[in-house]
Amino acid sequence: MATPTIRQIRAYTVRGGGGDYHDQSGAHWIDDHVSTPMAKYPNYRASRRSFGINVLGSLVVEVEASDGTVGFAVTTGGEPAAWIVENHLARFIEGAKVTDIELMWDQMYNATLYYGRKGLVINTISGVDLALWDLLGKVRQEPVFHLLGGAVRDELQFYATGARPDLAKEMGFIGGKMALHHGPAEGEEGLRKNLEILTDMRAKVGPDFWLMQDCWMSLDVNYATKFATRAWHEAGLKWIEEALSPDDYWGYSELRRNLPRGMLCTTGEHEATRWGFRLLLDMNCCDIIQPDVGWCGGVTELIKISALADAHGVLVVPHGSSVYSYHFVITRHNSPFAEFLMMHPVPDQVVPMFTPLLLEEPVPTKGRLKLPETPGFGVRLNPECKLHRPYTH
Numbered sequence: 001m002a003t004p005t006i007r008q009i010r011a012y013t014v015r016g017g018g019g020d021y022h023d024q025s026g027a028h029w030i031d032d033h034v035s036t037p038m039a040k041y042p043n044y045r046a047s048r049r050s051f052g053i054n055v056l057g058s059l060v061v062e063v064e065a066s067d068g069t070v071g072f073a074v075t076t077g078g079e080p081a082a083w084i085v086e087n088h089l090a091r092f093i094e095g096a097k098v099t100d101i102e103l104m105w106d107q108m109y110n111a112t113l114y115y116g117r118k119g120l121v122i123n124t125i126s127g128v129d130l131a132l133w134d135l136l137g138k139v140r141q142e143p144v145f146h147l148l149g150g151a152v153r154d155e156l157q158f159y160a161t162g163a164r165p166d167l168a169k170e171m172g173f174i175g176g177k178m179a180l181h182h183g184p185a186e187g188e189e190g191l192r193k194n195l196e197i198l199t200d201m202r203a204k205v206g207p208d209f210w211l212m213q214d215c216w217m218s219l220d221v222n223y224a225t226k227f228a229t230r231a232w233h234e235a236g237l238k239w240i241e242e243a244l245s246p247d248d249y250w251g252y253s254e255l256r257r258n259l260p261r262g263m264l265c266t267t268g269e270h271e272a273t274r275w276g277f278r279l280l281l282d283m284n285c286c287d288i289i290q291p292d293v294g295w296c297g298g299v300t301e302l303i304k305i306s307a308l309a310d311a312h313g314v315l316v317v318p319h320g321s322s323v324y325s326y327h328f329v330i331t332r333h334n335s336p337f338a339e340f341l342m343m344h345p346v347p348d349q350v351v352p353m354f355t356p357l358l359l360e361e362p363v364p365t366k367g368r369l370k371l372p373e374t375p376g377f378g379v380r381l382n383p384e385c386k387l388h389r390p391y392t393h
């Protein structure tokens with residue numbers, strides 16, 4: 001039987017959670033005075049939405065094959081990403097065989113090299129790539145993790161990102177990662193508050209539960225070194241995450257040398273492509289890389305990134321990204337656990353990471369998850385979420 005070709009690609013936008021999980025309304029732990037590079041400006045210190053962390057919204061990409069099968073995927077990108085899909089990338093997708101994913105990726109990447117390479121354009125290419133893997137899985141009637149070589153363990157295990165690692169421990173997660181609240185602009189008082197929060201949480205979770213701190217690009221080497229050293233000795237901090245700008249490879253290399261022996265330096269969620277991650281690896285920036293499969297280039301690129309990291313003895317624990325991360329992590333020896341973002345406004349209950357956009361989105365029970373063997377990524381779009389197609393071609 002002839003291999004189906006792609007009849008049409010369509011790009012939609014949708015607001016409110018989903019792929020752009022920072023796009024929340026009302027009170028939410030994920031936007032509660034989190035330290036950011038904008039915190040040096042008092043007007044933008046209390047809320048990340050105030051400086052536009054959620055301006056993009058979600059991108060939904062649909063690819064329809066000649067046999068009627070439809071694959072789709074979700075990432076962060078909104079209207080500008082939809083424009084790129086409809087006005088630029090579509091020409092490399094429509095008419096191609098559903099199996100020619102490497103070819104389509106290479107053409108999308110090289111055709112956008114003059115204005116892409118990282119950020120929104122690679123988010124967009126990632127969204128198309130994930131939709132193509134979903135389509136191929138549906139055409140072949142296999143879950144994506146089977147197409148990637150199959151599971152190397154029975155189930156996934158997760159650490160939880162949220163404001164309550166103590167609740168995460170009770171729910172069975174293997175660790176808890178909190179957002180840092182105070183950056184260098186808040187001086188010694190802010191540093192003291194950061195450490196108080198951490199030592200209080202250590203007292204609640206006991207000596208062995210993993211505690212991590214996400215700094216969301218907001219620190220400098222000196223502050224990160226001071227904070228991490230005290231957090232290691234006073235609260236047993238397991239890792240300090242994304243302390244510096246994603247472009248400060250030199251700073252990460254220095255910070256990692258500064259950290260107490262045994263403490264981990266992690267980063268990568270805002271890095272993209274094998275070349276970006278090669279820089280992090282070759283410059284000894286971190287012990288764990290955390291690519292977001294919806295932002296780094298998709299599954300096709302994450303395969304390459306992961307192999308590079310494996311050769312360097314560096315773990316790959318993808319940032320968030322729901323099923324798109326789970327189907328990859330379950331197939332890789334150097335991805336021993338995954339992240340679960342607690343997306344309920346008060347992190348005392350488990351809700352799907354991309355809620356409310358995906359139906360059948362699996363969630364961990366007692367911090368663990370056996371991936372269903374449903375074709376593709378195994379999820380459906382929630383028909384109650386109104387999609388908007390701002391551009392056509």
Ligand SMILES: C[C@H](O)[C@H](O)[C@@H](O)[C@@H](O)C(=O)O
Nearest residue numbers: 030034161179214216319320
């Ligand atoms: C919790 C962090 O501040 C970010 O909101 C989160 O998206 C990311 O950095 C993470 O590692 O989950």
Ligand SMILES: [Mg+2]
Nearest residue numbers: 214241242269
């Ligand atoms: Mg992070």
